[in-house]
Amino acid sequence: AQTVTQSQPEMSVQEAETVTLSCTYDTSENNYYLFWYKQPPSRQMILVIRQEAYKQQNATENRFSVNFQKAAKSFSLKISDSQLGDTAMYFCAFMKHFGGYNKLIFGAGTRLAVHP
Amino acid sequence: KAGVTQTPRYLIKTRGQQVTLSCSPISGHRSVSWYQQTPGQGLQFLFEYFSETQRNKGNFPGRFSGRQFSNSRSEMNVSTLELGDSALYLCASSLAPGQANTGELFFGEGSRLTVL
Secondary structure, three states: OOEEEOOOOEEEEEOOOOEEEOOEEEOOOOOEEEEEEEEOOOOOOEEEEEEEOOOOOOOEEOOEEEEEEOOOOEEEEEEOOOOHHHOEEEEEEEEEOOOOOOOOEEOOOEEEEEEO | OOOOEEEOOEEEEOOOOOEEEEEEOOOOOOEEEEEEEEOOOEEEEEEEEEOOEEEEEOOOOOOEEEEEOOOOOEEEEEOOOOHHHOEEEEEEEEOOOOOOOOOOOEEOOOEEEEEO
């Protein structure tokens, strides 16, 4: 069975600074997706960034980037130039690439507060 | 393009009652999955439907059931409600496996169920 662990329940950062959220996972699968989802206080979950396990290059989306270490089963999220709108719960999630259909395994989440 | 629509947004029930929640996926999405979100257990997968068939089921008792209609709309039902069923129920839609599926799920805003 797959598990996802987020060891930082809460983090805070000053506006314009950089913050890194940690995530580790455990799986015996070789092909899978990893995701970071954001859930703002209004509750709707939205995708921040996605990484396919077979790709060695780390994914980047504007101010968001990941550090994907497949051997270490680590998948951290770096937010650069933090903005007040980044305040939210962030969930790391795992999905098998084939055969598992669209089932996400979520970590417990990290509550990020961005302060002015 | 309209997003994932969940109804009702809020509801209050008493123990022993049953409840039905509805989810309309993004147009063209044929896969619908449901998640339960609670402070204690986090985000947990309930089930996934594709082509009116349940493809995947999480570790929940039989009181939790669902179905999908030919237009891809989905409902989930919880019978004999317990206090512990109080949660935010999230629906997510996605392309079917094989349809250029990137693994991304699109979430609705959720249905907040309170059981008294």
